[in-house]
Amino acid sequence: MIERTGRCLCGAVTFTLVGEPLAVRVCWCRDCQHLAANGSVNAMVPAEALVVAGPLSEYIKQADSGNVVTRQFCPACGTQLFAQSSARPQFRMVRIGNLDDPSSLRPGMNIWAASAPGWACLDPALERVEQQPAPPPIHRSA
Ligand SMILES: [Zn+2]
Numbered sequence: 001m002i003e004r005t006g007r008c009l010c011g012a013v014t015f016t017l018v019g020e021p022l023a024v025r026v027c028w029c030r031d032c033q034h035l036a037a038n039g040s041v042n043a044m045v046p047a048e049a050l051v052v053a054g055p056l057s058e059y060i061k062q063a064d065s066g067n068v069v070t071r072q073f074c075p076a077c078g079t080q081l082f083a084q085s086s087a088r089p090q091f092r093m094v095r096i097g098n099l100d101d102p103s104s105l106r107p108g109m110n111i112w113a114a115s116a117p118g119w120a121c122l123d124p125a126l127e128r129v130e131q132q133p134a135p136p137p138i139h140r141s142a
């Protein structure tokens, strides 16, 4: 099964992502714009597919969807690494810019597109969802 590795900016936190993600999406919700100064690009993975080494700090906030989102970041350098929604505790979101090879995953959808700033470049070839998308179908690829 394919494995991808990644780390935070300072390297105190490293992680391994096992298998293919369930979905990869660009999120334009206002919270992600605060985190990323832009859209954030996230892989949704089964919680057990993510193996983390190193310390994580957490910030917990109610999202625009109404769900409570726990965001995890490196306590040393502040890099945003992972997120988990109260609505879907079986999944974790991985910020793919932290992968050692960020080109190894490609987003398939823009979500919360209605909140994107006027200057945002949204690939018209990708599916566009104005707000929260439906959860992806549960399947495990090899
Ligand atoms: Zn760090």
Ligand SMILES: [Zn+2]
Pocket: 027, 028, 029, 030, 031, 032, 033, 040, 112
């Ligand atoms: Zn978002």
